[in-house]
Amino acid sequence: MDRPFGLLAELTYACPLHCPYCSNPLNLGDYQEELTTQQWQRVVAEARDLGVLQLHLSGGEPLQRRDLVDIVRFASGQGLYTNLITSGSGLSPRRAGLLRAAGLDHVQISVQADERALSDRIAGMPSFERKLAAARLVKKLGWPLTLNVVLHRHNIDRIGRILDLAAELGADRIELANTQYYGWAQRNRAALLPSRAQLERAEAEVRAARARLQSRMEMIYVIPDYYSKYPKPCMGGWGRRQLTVVPNGDVLPCPTAHTLPLPRASVREHSLAWIWEQSPLFQRFRGTDWMPDPCRSCARRDLDFGGCRCQAFQLTGDAARTDPVCHLSPDHEIVAEAVRAASGETREAVLIPRPHPGARRRE
Amino acid sequence: MLLTPETVTLLNGTGAAILELCDGSRTVTEILAELHDRYDRVADDEVQLFLSGLLARRCVEVSHG
Secondary structure (H helix, E strand, O other): OOOOOEEEEOOOOOOOOOOOOOOOOOHHHHOOOOOOOOHHHHHHHHHHHHHHOEEEEEEEEEEHHHOOHHHHHHHHHHHOOOEEEOOOOOOOOHHHHHHHHHHHOEEEOOOOOOOOHHHHHOOOOOOHHHHHHHHHHHHHHOOOEEEEEEEEOOOOOHHHHHHHHHHHHHEEEEEEEOOOHHHHHOOHHHOOOOOHHHHHHHHHHHHHHHHOOOOOOEEEEEEOHHHHOOOOHHHHHHOOOOEOOOOOOOOEOOHHHOOOOOOOOOOOOOHHHHHHOOOHHHOOOOOOOOOOOOOOOOOOOOHOOOOOOOHHHHHHHHOOOOOOOOOOOHHHHHHHHHHHHHHHOOOOOOOOOOOOOOOOOOO | OOEEEEEEEEEOOOHHHHHHHHOOOOHHHHHHHHHHHHHOOOOOOHHHHHHHHHHOOOOOOOOOO
16 A cells, blocks of 8 residues: 655644635634644654655644644654745744744745735735745745745736746745635635636746746646646545645545545544555545546546546535546536636626634624 | 655655765766766766756755855
């Protein structure tokens, strides 16, 4: 059986921002009973024994956990490569210094746009200036810096200027990834999915920026999978390379797999090794035996693994179907229709901001 | 093995040997010279290509000091 390389630790779903493309679950309030510091340390140690090399600390906003420095120090002591994925909120000079001393290897900061008004509007609160300050602090302390930019209808036209901002901040790496439609992003899909014309312009801008900035930073550009011919090889295959532990201790093959009608697995009840190797959840879509046609007989089945199980379930109601993104899927019309709508007449769908976990939902 | 923010790269023996020579003081010419000392056959252009690839991914930096 394959061994996992990476553990995504979603430490908390608390976050001061309200990004409408957040992939966190809609039922945020159900995750408030978070693992303790000791429980996280046990998870990290078990992950390392299982073969994990990289620990990605995310959320929500991981800096909202007061014990973040302790978790980083423990993981670093276990020899893991540690990566903080943050909005930048809460990265004070003091906290950053402590994280540096604790052995944190890398920082990724999310940026919503290249200028304050739009960035703050997307994030749902004033945060742009703090992000810039956090990015400069990361560089000052000698960390490598990655900027994460989630692209959508409202910021994709500014991609060239976002790249210039990244260069000005001295980013070593930038991920320009179009929104993936899960969680809050799925709810806001009509307002977020860019048009084909927007994507074509963005691709031209990325090509130009590559020529201009190539020696200064690594650039990763990801188109929305709705526009690709084949589906994404989600997580590099189910239960194959990565695992995610969410704030309440549930373990998932990917951060959105909680949406699937499958039995839960929790570190509160089982070891990580048992969950990885034996739990029904991790076995369900491992390998290729579960596949229906057209995947079963497809030459690409070991390349994209049938695409995303969560997307198949979300769009067809059956998690075992081919990802409808694939042009060979019998359900592809569902995706084609969303793409046509995004590229049709201009319409202003309303963005629903992601709330705080403690906020009651009014339905 | 090379760990970068979102990937794990398994280097073969040759790749690892080249990367180990990137120690912050050797120039590319010196790295090539060292490889020629150690091995009978060294494809200079492939070493250059490998280092350019690492540079593009920001796995190494060129120091102009």
